[in-house]
Amino acid sequence: MRIIPVECVRNGSFLGKTIYDSEGRILLREGIPLKDTLLKKIKENNIHQIYVVDEYSNIEIDDVIKPELRQKSIKTLKEVFININKASKSNLIVDKEPYIDSVNNIAEEILNNILDNKNIMLSLVDIKNMDNYTYQHSVNVAIISVVIGVGLKLSKRDLLNLCIGALLHDIGKAFIPNDIIKKPSSLTEEEFKLIKTHPQKGYDYLFNNFNISSSSKLIIKQHHERVDGLGYPNKLKSDSIFRLSKIVSIADVYDALTSNRPYRKPIHANDAVEYIMAHSGTVFDHKLVTVFTKFIVPYPIGTIVELSTGDTCIVENNNFRYPLRPIVKILESSDEARKGKTIDLLYALSTVITKIKYYV
Known part of the structure; x- marks a missing residue:
């Protein structure tokens, strides 16, 4: 099984991984023969790369968490973001605790799934529907972050806080207009300034919520800081940035680079790894990048x-x-x-x- 752009898929190939629509329903099941009509349907659902099984590769690539847990996590985050977004538009006061509790529960399930997995090398790039990008991306960032955390031999408490912070790292985007979040072209200077407020907005929203640790809140606030001090919102330098925030920073960029976005195509996993290595010591913490590169598989079996x-x-x-x-x-x-x-x-x-x- 290997990942291929939809436009490059040949007749006679079979779908390697089940595809879901924006509501988490099965769109196409793995194993189905891929023909032009189905490939058109896939493109119409804003999916631009898929896993195929063909004469070159019929080996299954396992995910580090169960597919049903991945879909459950995406659905949970989507509900959280949508409800917060609705409340912000109508100036309603929303009880945050039920939402945060549901995220905490998902984080525990993800963590236990990963810890139960004997082989935690990440060889699967998640196939995202652009309509659900923010939620799918947040789940992926959590998974990648936890794998790095396991490589660092973090305590289970730290791993859980890391997972929760990663799941919620983009919660501030619930306060940014959707037309900016999903804009298919480059952002204007003013729009980018607004986007850059999302770490602080997310942190402020959760500041007085006692069901989330201070560690997880710091991740939300600092995941766009850079070790050279050129990040945002506070231009913190390496020693001032929380270690778990630095982990999420790496996971965030890696998943974004390997994902299809309205304004650019995804790059291959090996190029994303090379990018992160090239920015080690400037954007990313060098020691954490070293651990990251030991657990990411840029050339999955079948490539x-x-x-x-x-x-x-x-x-x-x-x-x-x-x-x-x-x-x-x-x-x-x-x-x-x-x-x-x-x-x-x-x-x-x-x-x-x-x-x-x-x-x-």
């Missing part, structure tokens, strides 16, 4: 890649803690004798992956 040797290969396995150096099998080569040969890039140090390919 077709081209090597610096010119060979076209398929990823057969990943090296734990060295995900940028997978084990590959040569599918096409100018040297016929090399076809079918397996290369462990952890040891073939002079060979690098130069690009992702969708077909041989």
Whole structure:
């Protein structure tokens, strides 16, 4: 199974992962043959990349949490955001406790799911419906953040606070007009200024709520701060930024880069990892980036890649803690004798992956 842009899918491929609509209902079940009419339906639902099973890859990629929990989490966050947004428009006073309690419960379920998973390497990029982007993104950021936290050997209390803060990191966007949040083109300077208020708005909204820890609240306020002091809302520098906030900052950017947005297409996981590594020490905390890169799988099993040797290969396995150096099998080569040969890039140090390919 591998991820492919919808427009690149060939007839004869099968859907690798179930697709859901904006209401969390099943749109298409995994295993269904993909034909032009179905691909058109997928595009109409604002989904622009999908997982397929074809002659190159029929291996399933497991998520770190159960699919039903992912959908339940998205639905819960959607209800929270929508109700807060409605209340803000009508100046109603809303009892926050039931909403926060539901998020706390979801966070515990996500945390327990991840802790029960023996293999917590993240090899799955979530396929998002753009209408539900904010809620799907928040769930993904929580999952990625917790995996980093597990890698850091954080206590269960810290992991839970991390998960809650990550789930709610964009809660302030409930106070930003939807036409700005979903704008399909670049934001104006004034619109961007308004967007940049969402960390403070979210923090202020939850400030007096005692059902959420101060740690989780700080995550909401600081997830856009940068270690070089050029972030917002307070331009804090590295030592002044809460450690859990720095974790969420990495997860937030990684998921955003690998997601389809109205104003740009997603980039591949390996490019997103390279971006974060390139900004280590300026935007992101260097030590946390090092941990992050050990648990993210930029080249999932089944990915077709081209090597610096010119060979076209398929990823057969990943090296734990060295995900940028997978084990590959040569599918096409100018040297016929090399076809079918397996290369462990952890040891073939002079060979690098130069690009992702969708077909041989």
